[in-house]
Amino acid sequence: MSTTTDTTPYDGPPDYRLVGEHGMFPKTSHDEKARFNFLAHLNRHLASRVLPGVKTAYETRVEPGLEPKSRHDVRRALTKDPLFQHWSAHRRNTMELRQQAGRWVTLRQADEMNSRARELTEGDPRLQLDPTLELPNYLARIDHHCMPGSYHDELVPGDVTGAANYDCGIFVTTGGGLGRFNDGGGHAVVAWMKKNRPDFAPKRILDIGGGLGQNVLPIAQAYPDAEVVCVDTGAPVLRYGLARAKLMGVDNVRFVQANAEDLSMFEDGYFDWVQSTMFLHETSVKAMPRIMAESHRVLAPGGIVLHVEQPQYSSDMPLYEQAIRDWDAFYNNEPFWTKLHELDLDQWMIEAGFAEEELIHGGVAAVVDAELFPEHANDDVEDYGRKAAWHITGGQKAA
Ligand SMILES: C[S@@+](CC[C@H](N)C(=O)[O-])C[C@H]1O[C@@H](n2cnc3c(N)ncnc32)[C@H](O)[C@@H]1O
Known part of the structure; x- marks a missing residue:
């Protein structure tokens, strides 16, 4: 031992x-x-x-x-x-x-x-805070x-x-696995979209629970003509996010303080793409149907929703691995982590309005600067919950 x-x-x-x-x-x-x-x-x-x-x-x-x-x-x-x-x-x-x-x-x-x-x-005007927002x-x-x-x-x-x-701290927990700017998730999503939907040309993109925009900026850079909105409940992350975006030369992102359960400031069908990255696990069972329904409502015909998360627990995942993955829920102040990963996300997407044949499934791994961070260098170090590799659960609305 x-x-x-x-x-x-x-x-x-x-x-x-x-x-x-x-x-x-x-x-x-x-x-x-x-x-x-x-x-x-x-x-x-x-x-x-x-x-x-x-x-x-x-x-x-x-x-x-x-x-x-x-x-x-x-x-x-x-x-x-x-x-x-x-x-x-x-x-x-x-x-x-x-x-x-x-x-x-x-x-x-x-x-x-x-x-x-x-x-x-x-x-x-790209920073829109709402001091009355209830958490x-x-x-x-x-x-x-x-x-x-x-x-x-x-x-x-x-x-x-x-x-x-x-x-400044996330680099420590992930051992640099998300890249220099901790944006490997955003680059991975862009790579997925370019490969799987090469003709997709979104005019408006919404990132829910986008935090300080680490994974939003690669999307905004890849689609420079798009109007990109980063929604989060936290004023400090949004304030920091806009300042960071400006200093990184990205100017097509708006940072809006709102609860993703209620996106009523956006009309039906406003966005071509609704993205979430490592977000759902910080919500709740009650919030999930509202978030899913709002994401579907604000989506334009032909539009795409992508939720990127750590893998769901499935019957073919050994119970030991599930138990270790659950560690964050019990010892790292992530209480919804355990429940979220056993939910049938497809069912939630269908209840939100997607037809079964509209659902999208995929997988992505962080795309990082290969000169500084040799690609797949960490592949043999599975940390059950911290590895920069995620599942995509998504949907494309009928055009
Ligand atoms: C783990 S962080 C992920 C941030 C970002 N997506 C990323 O990939 O770096 C989750 C974020 O979701 C936000 N959040 C949680 N619940 C929310 C809600 N109901 N509406 C909007 N934002 C929410 C939190 O404030 C936090 O910034």
Whole structure:
């Protein structure tokens, strides 16, 4: 069960100095970079060296005689195993430490970053905030993935530090797997669309739960004549997102504060493409039908909806893998993660108005700068939930 006898060469994550430092990106000192590097390496160590041991522990001393009926039986049994406890506690700590490391980075330069964002966004019609917007409980009550204040809290009016923390820390959790600008998901979606719908020329694109637009900008760049709207509930991410987009030279994105359950500010059939990336798992069972229905309503005839998420649990996914994938729900403040991944998304799409023959299925993996991040370098390091490879559940409305 020891993890120290493994002699395979250690393939570490890319150096933090490779991260894409756009004009809004928080400045990091030598020591802060070193701390982020330490955490990225610790994550990689846990995934590549410790987690395989957890699997062996499961197979040799947990599973015999267990007869699990569901992933929950497996998870409950695993919680009694010392190696699972060791891996899980460290993984939780890497999340806590990443958030606190990012906080130190961003809070010490909060005034400077907040005024830079204010200068870049104040009076710009592409930032549309709604201070009266009520946050649903599934957002208001949770600090997602241990992120203090989640995507919405403001420490002072006009605050962007939470968004900056997310931006500078995600490289650590993903070990650079999303690329320099953490936008490998957006590039992957563009590549999917260009390959599978080469003649699709959307005039209006909506990204729901688009956050600070990391994965929205590649779409906006690939379709420069399109009007792109990034909707999110969090004012700090939207404010930071517009400032970031401007400094990265992308000018066709509007950042709108709204709840994706109610997109009544957009008329029926307004958008040719409705996109969501790693968004659905942060909502709720109650919100899902509303989000799906609104996405269908605002879609033009011939338009396409694509939801990109971590893989659904299916009957052919081993219960052990499902249980490990469920870790985020129980130890990383992602309560809807477990339920979402067992739902029949096709059924939700059909209930929202798509015919079965209009449904789209696919898979995408992050597209990253191959010179800096050798393609598929991490393919053998499966971290059950963090790997930059996702499923697409979508639909195309009849023209
Ligand atoms: C995990 S982040 C993903 C952000 C982005 N799509 C990306 O790929 O980087 C989920 C985002 O969804 C937003 N969100 C959650 N529920 C929402 C809702 N009902 N309406 C709009 N945004 C929502 C959160 O504020 C957060 O920014």
